[in-house]
Amino acid sequence: MVASFFEAVVAAVYRVINRRRVWYRLPFPIAVINLLALRVDLRRLNLFDTETAPLDPPVPIGFDVRHCRTADGTFNDLSKTWMGMANARFGRNAPLAQTFGEQPPGLYEPNPRVVSRDLLARSNFVPATTVNLFLAAWLQFMVHDWLSHGGSDRQSPPLRFPVPEGDDWPKPEMTILHTRPDHQRGPRDEGRPATYRNLVTHWWDGSQMYGSDLQMQHCVRSSPAKVLLPDGKLYLDETGHLPLDPEAADDDPLRELAAVNGNWWIGLSTMHTLFSREHNSIVDRLHIEYPDKDGEWLFQKARLINAALIVKIHATEWTPALLQSPTLQYAMRGSWWGALGEAYFKAFGRPARNELLSGIPASPTEQHAAPYSITEEFTAVYRLHSLIPDDFSFRQHSDDKEILACTMADLFGGGTTKVHRKVPFDDVLYSIGTSYPGAPVLHNYPTHLRRLPENINQGIMTDLAATDIMRDRERGVPRYCAFRRMLRMSVPKTFQELTDNETWQKELEKIYGDVERVDLLTGSLAETNPPGFAISDTAFRIFILMAGRRLKSDRFLTDDYTDEVYTPIGIDWVEQNGMREVLLRHAPSLGPILENVRNSFFPWPKSAS
Amino acid sequence: MARHIRVPGIVDVVLVSDPAEIRAFNDALSVDRNFIPRGPLINRLIVGRIRRWFEIMGQLLPSLMLRSDQVRADHQQKLAAALDPAGGATLWTDAQIAALVAYVCGGSSGDAASIMTQQIVGNLFDPLYHADRATWKAAKLLDQFRDGFSPIQIVWQLTGQLRRARNLLVARAKDDRWAMHGTAIGVHGVVKALARMRALRALPTAGSLSDEAVLWQSLTPPKQVPRMVEARFDTPLVAGALSAGTILMLKLETAGPRAPDAEMVFMRGHWNACPAHAFVTGLLLAVWRRSLQEAVVA
Numbered sequence A: 001m002v003a004s005f006f007e008a009v010v011a012a013v014y015r016v017i018n019r020r021r022v023w024y025r026l027p028f029p030i031a032v033i034n035l036l037a038l039r040v041d042l043r044r045l046n047l048f049d050t051e052t053a054p055l056d057p058p059v060p061i062g063f064d065v066r067h068c069r070t071a072d073g074t075f076n077d078l079s080k081t082w083m084g085m086a087n088a089r090f091g092r093n094a095p096l097a098q099t100f101g102e103q104p105p106g107l108y109e110p111n112p113r114v115v116s117r118d119l120l121a122r123s124n125f126v127p128a129t130t131v132n133l134f135l136a137a138w139l140q141f142m143v144h145d146w147l148s149h150g151g152s153d154r155q156s157p158p159l160r161f162p163v164p165e166g167d168d169w170p171k172p173e174m175t176i177l178h179t180r181p182d183h184q185r186g187p188r189d190e191g192r193p194a195t196y197r198n199l200v201t202h203w204w205d206g207s208q209m210y211g212s213d214l215q216m217q218h219c220v221r222s223s224p225a226k227v228l229l230p231d232g233k234l235y236l237d238e239t240g241h242l243p244l245d246p247e248a249a250d251d252d253p254l255r256e257l258a259a260v261n262g263n264w265w266i267g268l269s270t271m272h273t274l275f276s277r278e279h280n281s282i283v284d285r286l287h288i289e290y291p292d293k294d295g296e297w298l299f300q301k302a303r304l305i306n307a308a309l310i311v312k313i314h315a316t317e318w319t320p321a322l323l324q325s326p327t328l329q330y331a332m333r334g335s336w337w338g339a340l341g342e343a344y345f346k347a348f349g350r351p352a353r354n355e356l357l358s359g360i361p362a363s364p365t366e367q368h369a370a371p372y373s374i375t376e377e378f379t380a381v382y383r384l385h386s387l388i389p390d391d392f393s394f395r396q397h398s399d400d401k402e403i404l405a406c407t408m409a410d411l412f413g414g415g416t417t418k419v420h421r422k423v424p425f426d427d428v429l430y431s432i433g434t435s436y437p438g439a440p441v442l443h444n445y446p447t448h449l450r451r452l453p454e455n456i457n458q459g460i461m462t463d464l465a466a467t468d469i470m471r472d473r474e475r476g477v478p479r480y481c482a483f484r485r486m487l488r489m490s491v492p493k494t495f496q497e498l499t500d501n502e503t504w505q506k507e508l509e510k511i512y513g514d515v516e517r518v519d520l521l522t523g524s525l526a527e528t529n530p531p532g533f534a535i536s537d538t539a540f541r542i543f544i545l546m547a548g549r550r551l552k553s554d555r556f557l558t559d560d561y562t563d564e565v566y567t568p569i570g571i572d573w574v575e576q577n578g579m580r581e582v583l584l585r586h587a588p589s590l591g592p593i594l595e596n597v598r599n600s601f602f603p604w605p606k607s608a609s
Numbered sequence B: 001m002a003r004h005i006r007v008p009g010i011v012d013v014v015l016v017s018d019p020a021e022i023r024a025f026n027d028a029l030s031v032d033r034n035f036i037p038r039g040p041l042i043n044r045l046i047v048g049r050i051r052r053w054f055e056i057m058g059q060l061l062p063s064l065m066l067r068s069d070q071v072r073a074d075h076q077q078k079l080a081a082a083l084d085p086a087g088g089a090t091l092w093t094d095a096q097i098a099a100l101v102a103y104v105c106g107g108s109s110g111d112a113a114s115i116m117t118q119q120i121v122g123n124l125f126d127p128l129y130h131a132d133r134a135t136w137k138a139a140k141l142l143d144q145f146r147d148g149f150s151p152i153q154i155v156w157q158l159t160g161q162l163r164r165a166r167n168l169l170v171a172r173a174k175d176d177r178w179a180m181h182g183t184a185i186g187v188h189g190v191v192k193a194l195a196r197m198r199a200l201r202a203l204p205t206a207g208s209l210s211d212e213a214v215l216w217q218s219l220t221p222p223k224q225v226p227r228m229v230e231a232r233f234d235t236p237l238v239a240g241a242l243s244a245g246t247i248l249m250l251k252l253e254t255a256g257p258r259a260p261d262a263e264m265v266f267m268r269g270h271w272n273a274c275p276a277h278a279f280v281t282g283l284l285l286a287v288w289r290r291s292l293q294e295a296v297v298a
Helices: A002-020 A029-046 A112-120 A136-144 A214-220 A266-289 A293-323 A324-336 A339-346 A376-381 A416-424 A425-434 A464-474 A480-486 A500-513 A520-526 A535-552 A566-577 A579-586 A588-594 B019-028 B043-053 B070-082 B094-104 B109-124 B135-149 B151-156 B161-172 B177-202 B211-218 B253-258 B262-266 B277-291
Strands: A160-162 A173-176 A393-394 A402-408 A452-455 A460-462 B001-009 B011-016 B226-229 B248-251
Touching: A002 A160, A029 A324, A029 A535, A112 A173, A112 A464, A112 A500, A112 A520, A136 A266, A136 A293, A136 A425, A173 A464, A214 B019, A266 A293, A266 A416, A266 A425, A266 A566, A266 A579, A266 A588, A293 A324, A293 A535, A293 A566, A293 A579, A324 A339, A376 A464, A376 A535, A393 A425, A402 A416, A416 A425, A425 A588, A425 B001, A464 A520, A464 B248, A480 A520, A480 A535, A520 A535, A579 A588, B011 B043, B019 B248, B019 B253, B019 B262, B043 B135, B043 B226, B043 B248, B094 B109, B094 B161, B094 B177, B094 B277, B109 B135, B109 B177, B135 B151, B135 B161, B151 B161, B161 B177, B177 B211, B177 B277, B211 B277, B262 B277
Parallel strands: B011 B248
Antiparallel strands: A160 A173, A393 A402, A452 A460, B001 B011, B226 B248
């Protein structure tokens, strides 16, 4: 009560300050407290539940829900056991009345293909030179853990709009399938905005590796002969790579097997391989300590530990690489180690179960204004396809000599297997670590993603940039100005206030006419970012709300982040390891290269040729 | 979770702002609108205030009447049928809609639109009802008084301003409690919705809004409605049991963003459903659709 009163007062004071000055223009300590104040308001005013009649799942028989994560995410919250489970609805950050999908004719204005072609399409690759390509691969690895809308709706008539004259698109009309609808709406949903379901668990539980149902979990734990590995490990082939997917489509037989292997490319393949190997290393370590425990127990504990390690790497390494400002470095590392910092934590442990003092892990679980779920607005601000380059070069880590040059289109689906057959794994890691991702700005959307062969036999192509624009409009994600308004941010009245780039101002004005029409994605890519940030302040607001929430709502990262649940070895594994340790454990030859790399997501030095 | 403010002998009030909790309390059989002075001091003052200002000839306004009151239930049913545009009755004229459209498109003043709305609502009960600047001012004062306590209200009471406002509205409603509720209380929901609609119409994205989006971005529930606990009542929604005389403040406006639908705004599907639901949504949609055919006044 006292804490919440104090928080409310601080939040109120900062609301007044922020009317005159945005948080990143304040001195360091004041800006840090400002971020906390923003989060207080966001937790109170921007979390909305869309479930109206969720059904309680059956209690799994013979499974210890108290000490292990269930495959489908049920029983994480023991009072609302459905919370965060696979197939639960996406929540919202915008008040529900503002989340009705847009209707024609406004739905198609301005034409999404024009936005894609004239504002998003990459003319020249703009690299983000402060980070390496692992940043992009990691992000997609995480997104596959958190969310999936599933395949598009093939039953309803698609969205249709004309392709402008002179466009090189092969057809005069562009069609985009609707998002898969929620087929479980009931009487209480009548008149309410459309809802969508997340096919994977909402929790940060490694479901992209371990699956969101028991069948898939057994699949990744089984040999090609479909025999469950008795030792609790994930199946990797004799070369330490992922096996081929036995269910792969006929036109893509070399696709690797992973619980989530859609939009598969070399970056994702590398992450899955690395953390599957890490899982197996954790199993080996646990087996030494607990030789009497069976494979099921070892698997479940290793899963908990591996997932928590991924969370920690995201909070303390990936995010500070993405948002390179002293305020954010402190705040994000503080979310794991607390205000007293890593050094204090490693010397004395957590002084209290207080989120601010000791970080979120082991602090009390809290759901704030709504039951936990990933939100549509979160999905929208994570549309960062611009991070993907179009061209790629694989080189030897020993002398930087090129082994293979290819386009990203060659690295999709089964293309990854072809690469692994030609390029040693350590060299793949080296090549990714020394390459730049694209910068998330206008005119930097990957060319190949704007002309994806969705169904090449039927001549169906996808312009993913146009699809991104349509998805936000269709799902009722507010446009840029409305989005900022609902986050209580200042709203640009002119294109000049939106971006400092004069060329972009003119281009945006030509296509949108009025700044209120600007789409969230376009506005976020055009916006002048806070110093050191690779993303916009608009996207960042959702980020600071949801980044903490993914931990704070999860029993296994808060109340049950304990020796009892993880084992002392498990907690120690999480606390003592990071991305560098994972890389070196599974690619020890990279030692000299990583020696002076402060953050594994920063560009690695190239080997001398 | 609902907030229970309890100081023995002084106050015993529960503030409820979660939609599911509001629904549960509203439907609980131990909770009703039986406003008789009982319980601690502040509870008695709240009840006294309700009875003093929202009664006509010893009878409370319909939105404050008992669940079991048969007259209320019958009237509610008849009104719902009479106020449904689908029933074929003329509930508004073309000229009245045109006046509201002019306001939504950025022309005419808020007061003119408010008086026109009060006129439309008044005519539902009495074809000769006459709304003017004085009745609208009186309705605004009563609405502010109903919203919650503030020190200025003491001045309104001491100077007789509140009494005069109430008496004017009662006189214009010709002592009809339903007309009084509509023209003094209910009208504000429509007026506020029109103001929000005007802001939506000014946006260049107005053409992409569905009817539902317009309705639920415009309509908001009343700020709060009171209920009283009738008998000792155990509930998981607050710590400890509630006793007879505890006042529940259902904070509908706070809950609104979490449940933008007819259930929270009109209590649709509940015993106390607003009979004007179809009328209000019909009127607002008629205004909105026509406003899309008109140009916005810069």
